[in-house]
Amino acid sequence: MAIELLSPAGNYDKLAAAFSYGADAAYMGMTEFSLRRNAGNFSAEEIEKVRELKEKTGKRIYCTMNILFHQRDMERIQTMADEIRSWPFDAFIISDIGLVPFLRKNFPERELHLSTQASCLNSESVKMYRDMGFSRVILGREASIDDIKRIRDAVPEMELEAFVHGAMCMAYSGRCLLSAHLAGRSGNQGDCSHTCRWNYKLHYAIEEEERPGIYYPISEEDGYTTILSSKDLCMIDHVKELEEAGLSSLKIEGRMKSIYYVAVVTRAYRKALDDAEDKDRYKRDLFDVSHREYTTGFFFSSGPVDGETDVSRPTSYGYERNYLFLGIVGKEKEKGVYEIDIRNQITPEGLEFIGPDVPLLTAADITLLDENMEETGKLDHGHTGYIKTASPLREGYIIRKLSASPIVQ
Numbered sequence: 001m002a003i004e005l006l007s008p009a010g011n012y013d014k015l016a017a018a019f020s021y022g023a024d025a026a027y028m029g030m031t032e033f034s035l036r037r038n039a040g041n042f043s044a045e046e047i048e049k050v051r052e053l054k055e056k057t058g059k060r061i062y063c064t065m066n067i068l069f070h071q072r073d074m075e076r077i078q079t080m081a082d083e084i085r086s087w088p089f090d091a092f093i094i095s096d097i098g099l100v101p102f103l104r105k106n107f108p109e110r111e112l113h114l115s116t117q118a119s120c121l122n123s124e125s126v127k128m129y130r131d132m133g134f135s136r137v138i139l140g141r142e143a144s145i146d147d148i149k150r151i152r153d154a155v156p157e158m159e160l161e162a163f164v165h166g167a168m169c170m171a172y173s174g175r176c177l178l179s180a181h182l183a184g185r186s187g188n189q190g191d192c193s194h195t196c197r198w199n200y201k202l203h204y205a206i207e208e209e210e211r212p213g214i215y216y217p218i219s220e221e222d223g224y225t226t227i228l229s230s231k232d233l234c235m236i237d238h239v240k241e242l243e244e245a246g247l248s249s250l251k252i253e254g255r256m257k258s259i260y261y262v263a264v265v266t267r268a269y270r271k272a273l274d275d276a277e278d279k280d281r282y283k284r285d286l287f288d289v290s291h292r293e294y295t296t297g298f299f300f301s302s303g304p305v306d307g308e309t310d311v312s313r314p315t316s317y318g319y320e321r322n323y324l325f326l327g328i329v330g331k332e333k334e335k336g337v338y339e340i341d342i343r344n345q346i347t348p349e350g351l352e353f354i355g356p357d358v359p360l361l362t363a364a365d366i367t368l369l370d371e372n373m374e375e376t377g378k379l380d381h382g383h384t385g386y387i388k389t390a391s392p393l394r395e396g397y398i399i400r401k402l403s404a405s406p407i408v409q
Contacts, residue, residue, distance in 0.1 A: 166253025
């Protein structure tokens, strides 16, 4: 079976973009029980739209219910079987084993996938989860390629999934209490404030008493440092090695990222997996989309327990992006005139368009039209607008503009 490309879907528009730009499957959250509570997620009103998209594309959808359940959460979900049953989920991604009896009783036909939050890193644990009824394990981010091979050899009947792109935590698979401590928002309850990305001022040198002369690597700029912020994961150059190691699914992080992020990252990994002739053209977008310094994480190391790793070093840079995401091309209203889903102010100069199989399209003959179909110099978010051009645009193409200088956040 071909390896699966699994993309994030923080809301319906991101789900549609993920499928359009090459994902085989997408993972989404129910607002109450997802570790990305602020991603937008999906409401009951969107069920029919999601179902229609799934039937149209034939692709798979996984539901993330990966918070650590408190007693109140467990009591609440017991009342929601009918609501959950109405969604077209193929599998549930969970970390709390207490959910297993509820899910197996009410949804015996749907798969159970173990969340990376469970930090599963060895074959004996995989066997245990298999015996509980899980069909797939999303390995902890600390698993190396050698670990994956050995687990695959020991438990060949189990599907293995791993994150290959996106944000990482300075904690085992995100099991961090820093946000709860500093912001009163628990990352393990879906409300992480990304405290590790904050800027911190240093008052003392970081040197452990028993290890004089060995310092934690810190770079300070403008009086602050991102001491706790890890680099971002990027395995775009190693997808074949991951496939050969025995993974069934490559997972992209980012349910809280933009539609543009979901589209270009999904597209780049799709081209890499397909070994497309022009895959390097699509790969370039990974360095222009919002990201921190890239790393291969623990895949080529022995892990955080017994060895220095690239990811163990914090990054001194903030998020960088070189493009502004402006909107999405809608239906063709008349010949050469397209509706626009406006996300940021659009002016006609310097516009670029990208599509699932179009790395870059520019047009010099662009005219912007307002809601009355009259020519205008700009279109603003929240308003209706159109683009008129002889260039071959299609519904779903993304509109962007190169920033005058890299934007660091």
